[in-house]
Amino acid sequence: MKRIYISLFILAGLFSGCSDDFLDVDQTDKIPVDVEYLNTDSKATELVTSIYNQFLSWDMSSFGWNGVTSIISDDADKGSDPGDTGADKDVLDALTYNASTPSFESVWKANYAGINRCNQALTYLPQLDKVTPALRNRLIGEAKFMRAFMYFTLVKGYGAVPIVDRLANIPLTPEDKEMQLTRRPVSDVYTFIEKDLAEAAELLPEKSTYSGNDKQRVSKGSAYALLAKVNLYLKNWQAVIDNCDKVTGYTLVADYSSQFKLEGEFGSESIFEINGVGSPTSDQKLGIGNYSVSQAPRGAGGWGWGFNTPTQGLANAYEPGDVRKNATIIFRGSVLYDGTIVPSTVTNPMYNYKAYSSDFSNLEFTDTNLRYLRYAEVLLMKAEALNELGQTSAAVPFLNQVRHRANLGDTPAVSQADVRTAIWKERRVELAFEHDRWFDIVRTGQAQAAMAADGKTFVVGKHELWPIPTFFIRESVGYSTQNPGGY
Known part of the structure; x- marks a missing residue:
């Protein structure tokens, strides 16, 4: 997917710095957008491709992201050498982090920068009357999906967060400042996410209609799968099932390992996957910044940071x-x-x-590549929802589909409680290192016991949510406060 950067757009100071005057953007920084420049199929497509490219950044998908979703959990250790802290990976691993821990700031800023790109696209796409209508609608659907995905990341991690649903004016109006600095209730954030995804599902095509490089783009199945996952977190079990049933045209690949190799990218199981390769031109780089090397074997004979x-x-x-x-x-x-x-x-x-x-x-x-949604998870989500509704005998076959692909026999679990435990365990081994484990143990109430088994102390009432970054708390005096737990 071609990596492009639209120089016409200014981020409007949205969480762009840590200084006390980061909201004060000089009027000369407001550059008018030439809508006609964007008013072609190719330029409109590039506008939305820039959202996908946000996932290639170091802050969005690499070192800090691994820290707050993986190293923090019972699936991973800091690794590396004992003396190499990785800036803050040691305190993330030990659950001794605070609001000034850098990774929480980088993940916050990266997602809001991505949301800003979504808002740019959603502002200008409806104005592009020379773009093929079907393409324009599809691109709007892609932008809405991406915005929902980023807000889902934020609400799972930080809880209540600002809902920035439009481009801010420059200079900022009081309404803009309130929008950017006021944490909205978790229920409001989820409502916003569900609305974006429902609208995206109406606009996006089925995956089977894509060809060539477009196979990398999100589809109707992507929106329904993410809606199912959102409802999994909300414990809206019937909605989980209903949305899983709408994820059609996907199958488990026969060889589990193949989907994590180059030849297995965007296969029959892939629902939302970030392409790790940009265009290899002289002024463009490849891949997600330091994603592989930061996790590769370290030391004598190794080739990475470990x-x-x-x-x-x-x-x-x-x-x-x-x-x-x-x-x-x-x-x-x-x-x-x-x-x-x-x-x-x-x-x-x-x-x-x-x-x-x-x-x-x-x-x-x-x-x-980064794999964020796979069909195996759809099967496990449906199994979990059916089991929670007391339909345990109907849930087990979906669990067993995933087990059989892994060369395992049917689950021995029979009772609702045992099947619940089996599904949770299956999620752990099926989705390991796919950025779900921390959120899973928190949402299911396993975190305290799981972290204790890993030799760590999970503080109930504190560690369920990440701390809100210090820079935001400083700027939001009078608008927002910190999460509980003494950060």
Whole structure:
């Protein structure tokens, strides 16, 4: 997918800096937008492609994101050398972080920068009367999906957050300032997300209609799958089932490991996947900034920084014969699928295989994709919802579909409580290192026990939500306050 940056748009100072006057944008910075420049199919498409490209940034998808979703959980350790803190990965791992921990700030800013790109697209696309109407509608649907996805990330992590649903004026009006600095109730954020996704689902095509590079773009199935996941968090079980049933045209791939390799990208199981390759021109770079190298084996014979390493608890969670274990974990002394030898001299005993890339031409920007929604999760979401509604016998076959692909037999679980535990465990081993584990253990109430088993202290009433970054709290005096827990 071509990486483009629209120079016409100014971010309007939206959380763009940490200084006390970050809201004071000089009037000369307001550059008029030439709508006619965008009024072609190709330019309109590039406008929305710039939203996808936000996911290629270091702050959006790399070091800090791994820290707050993976290293923080019981699936991963900081890794690396004991003395290398990774800026803040040590305190994330130990759950001793605070509101000034940098990764929380970078994730906040990156998502709001992405939301700003969505708002730019949603402002100008309706004005482009020379763009093919069907394409324009599809692009609006893509922008709404992306905005919903970013708000889902924010509300899962931080709880109540500002709903910035339009471009701000420059200079900012009092209404703009209130919009940007007022944390809205969690229920309002979820309502906003559901509205965006419902509208996106109406506008987006089925995945089967895409061809060529367009296969990388979100589809109707993407919107329904994310709606199902949103309702999973809200415990709206029937809505989970209804939306899962609308995710059609997808199948599990036969070989679990294949979907994390170059040849398996955007396959039959892929519902929302970020392409890790931009256009390899002289002034453009490839891939998600340092995503692969930051997680690659470290030390003698290694080729990376060695962060975000699997815990022994995760390794032990796989049943004997589960093919997902060796597709998820790189073991010291093993040989990888492309013949690469992981010498016994590397620092850590295990590494994240899903972040591995065979392309070593540029270690900073490798070709690894990010998989955010897969059909396997749709099956597990439907199983969980059916079980929670007391339809346990109907839930088990969906759980078993996922198990069978992993070379496992039927679940031995029978009762509702045992099936619930089995589904939660299946989510852990199926989706490991796909940025779900922390949110899963929090939403299901497992966090305190899971982190205790990992030797960490999860404080109930505090750690369910990330701290709101210090810079925002400082700027939002009179509008917003910090999350509970003494941050």
